[in-house]
Amino acid sequence: MSVTGVDLRWFPMWHGVLRPMISHVLLFWSARWRLSTCIGVVCLASWVAAAAQTADTDDDVYHMQMRVQPSFAKMQALGRQLFFDPTLSGSGRMSCASCHDPRYAYGPPNALSVQPGGIDGQVLGRRAAPSLRYQQKVPPFTEHRFDDDFDDSVDQGPAGGHLWDGRAATLHAQAAMPLLASNEMANPSVSAIVAKLRQAAYAAQFRDTFGADALDDDVRAFKWATLALEMFQQDPAEFYPYSSKYDAVLRGQAQLTEQEARGLALFEDEKKGNCAACHQSRISPNTGAFPAFSDFGYVALGVPRHRQLPSNADPNFYDLGLCGPDRSDFRDRADYCGAFRTPTLRNVALRRSFFHNGIFHDLQQVLAFYATRDSEPQRWYPAKVDGNIDPFDDLPARYRGNVNVEPPFGRPVGEAPALSATEIEDVIAFLRTLTDGYQVYAGRMEYR
Ligand code: HEC
Numbered sequence: 001m002s003v004t005g006v007d008l009r010w011f012p013m014w015h016g017v018l019r020p021m022i023s024h025v026l027l028f029w030s031a032r033w034r035l036s037t038c039i040g041v042v043c044l045a046s047w048v049a050a051a052a053q054t055a056d057t058d059d060d061v062y063h064m065q066m067r068v069q070p071s072f073a074k075m076q077a078l079g080r081q082l083f084f085d086p087t088l089s090g091s092g093r094m095s096c097a098s099c100h101d102p103r104y105a106y107g108p109p110n111a112l113s114v115q116p117g118g119i120d121g122q123v124l125g126r127r128a129a130p131s132l133r134y135q136q137k138v139p140p141f142t143e144h145r146f147d148d149d150f151d152d153s154v155d156q157g158p159a160g161g162h163l164w165d166g167r168a169a170t171l172h173a174q175a176a177m178p179l180l181a182s183n184e185m186a187n188p189s190v191s192a193i194v195a196k197l198r199q200a201a202y203a204a205q206f207r208d209t210f211g212a213d214a215l216d217d218d219v220r221a222f223k224w225a226t227l228a229l230e231m232f233q234q235d236p237a238e239f240y241p242y243s244s245k246y247d248a249v250l251r252g253q254a255q256l257t258e259q260e261a262r263g264l265a266l267f268e269d270e271k272k273g274n275c276a277a278c279h280q281s282r283i284s285p286n287t288g289a290f291p292a293f294s295d296f297g298y299v300a301l302g303v304p305r306h307r308q309l310p311s312n313a314d315p316n317f318y319d320l321g322l323c324g325p326d327r328s329d330f331r332d333r334a335d336y337c338g339a340f341r342t343p344t345l346r347n348v349a350l351r352r353s354f355f356h357n358g359i360f361h362d363l364q365q366v367l368a369f370y371a372t373r374d375s376e377p378q379r380w381y382p383a384k385v386d387g388n389i390d391p392f393d394d395l396p397a398r399y400r401g402n403v404n405v406e407p408p409f410g411r412p413v414g415e416a417p418a419l420s421a422t423e424i425e426d427v428i429a430f431l432r433t434l435t436d437g438y439q440v441y442a443g444r445m446e447y448r
């Protein structure tokens with residue numbers, strides 16, 4: 001980020017304009033004027049390119065010039081105000097916290113599959129709102145992830161990025177989206193948002209944080225607002241407390257019960273749950289980092305179609321995750337269709353809707369799906385007119401080969417489930433140890 005002092009925007013000017021101009025003049029004096037005219041043309045072109053580049057880099061909030069010495073604490077405090085401010089929505093009734101409630105690890109406060117938003121508070125989205133905790137563990141989006149935690153020689157394919165399809169590169173780019181989305185906070189424009197910021201009770205705090213001129217220009221003011229939201233989401237106490245029972249166990253301060261320990265063993269057993277293959281559960285032997293319970297890779301699980309979502313009323317509409325339609329850069333990558341980013345399972349027991357379309361409402365259902373998706377497909381997918389089951393019904397037939405069939409999946413129809421009913425209860429008991437807030441009360445560690 002460029003701070004007070006040298007404005008980094010001038011560097012492209014020097015390389016692209018001033019230096020070529022000086023060489024141009026020198027060449028002209030050495031009487032090679034014809035060559036120098038050609039260079040002059042190149043020089044002009046490079047100036048245009050440099051100007052374009054300057055405009056480009058200036059477009060990102062990290063490159064913007066702040067008129068005051070930046071203070072992380074001030075940006076966080078301002079970001080908190082913005083996060084909880086319902087006036088920053090078109091309806092005047094919805095803040096970020098409406099869908100990302102701190103009492104639910106910044107996940108949704110209700111059991112709805114998708115949250116209502118929009119100008120009248122009635123428009124339904126098509127994806128479940130995730131928890132905003134542990135975002136700092138999400139790596140930047142890449143098509144070729146080499147995991148440095150365990151075996152760094154394997155290309156795991158696409159991973160990382162924010163949102164279910166990784167289309168937001170940073171938390172400030174992400175923050176701009178709900179503020180303007182017609183099904184979420186539904187502001188008509190950036191100017192409309194900044195007009196509200198100028199009226200806000202914390203307008204003086206905004207200027208104190210980013211400089212006296214911070215609210216003068218709409219585009220810049222909006223970017224500062226998204227930066228403050230990003231900084232708020234990096235507050236360790238709020239967003240990555242690592243205060244679950246399992247963290248206490250990893251620190252040697254607590255012990256799993258017998259049932260929780262059985263659940264962890266099933267979670268990690270490659271022939272049983274095999275959950276840890278995607279939802280990593282161990283401290284990294286290389287970095288010592290505590291596990292994120294996700295490798296942030298993209299996988300198609302064949303989650304059933306959610307027929308109650310308004311977007312699915314159109315039988316030809318499919319939310320295909322990584323290959324679109326929200327994400328536009330991989331529309332021709334058939335092998336990416338149906339893949340969604342593996343979510344963290346930290347605080348998962350606080351959720352009441354699961355998977356990208358929020359189709360399931362308790363962990364028993366989720367675990368039963370993992371255990372019997374392929375052995376009892378009739379439990380999960382509708383029958384076609386000919387009476388046969390239509391598995392992976394939320395994917396056009398040509399993409400169904402993308403669906404993952406490793407354990408716990410891949411069992412032939414009619415075979416026993418990958419996890420029995422008791423084993424499912426054990427895994428859920430373990431998942432409950434991933435909820436934050438396991439603390440010392442009156443000398444004893446417990447949840448309250
Ligand atoms: C109407 C409900 C709603 C509101 C209001 C809302 N969000 Fe979200 N949020 C969602 C949904 C749904 C997703 C997932 C969307 C997707 O993947 O396409 C999401 C995803 C995110 C993510 C990505 C998380 C991840 O796991 O990658 C971040 C960060 C986020 N929201 C921050 C915010 C901020 C900051 C605000 C306020 C400016 C906000 N949200 C307002 C519903 C909401």
Ligand code: HEC
Binds near residue numbers: 128274297353407
């Ligand atoms: C092959 C990788 C993979 C394996 C193995 C796997 N998961 Fe997942 N898990 C995912 C992906 C990807 C999603 C999101 C899929 C979607 O929404 O389309 C997910 C979603 C979930 C969710 C929903 C979380 C939320 O916020 O909505 C839970 C709970 C879950 N997994 C638990 C488990 C358990 C328990 C196991 C072992 C029995 C397991 N997973 C095995 C990749 C995996």
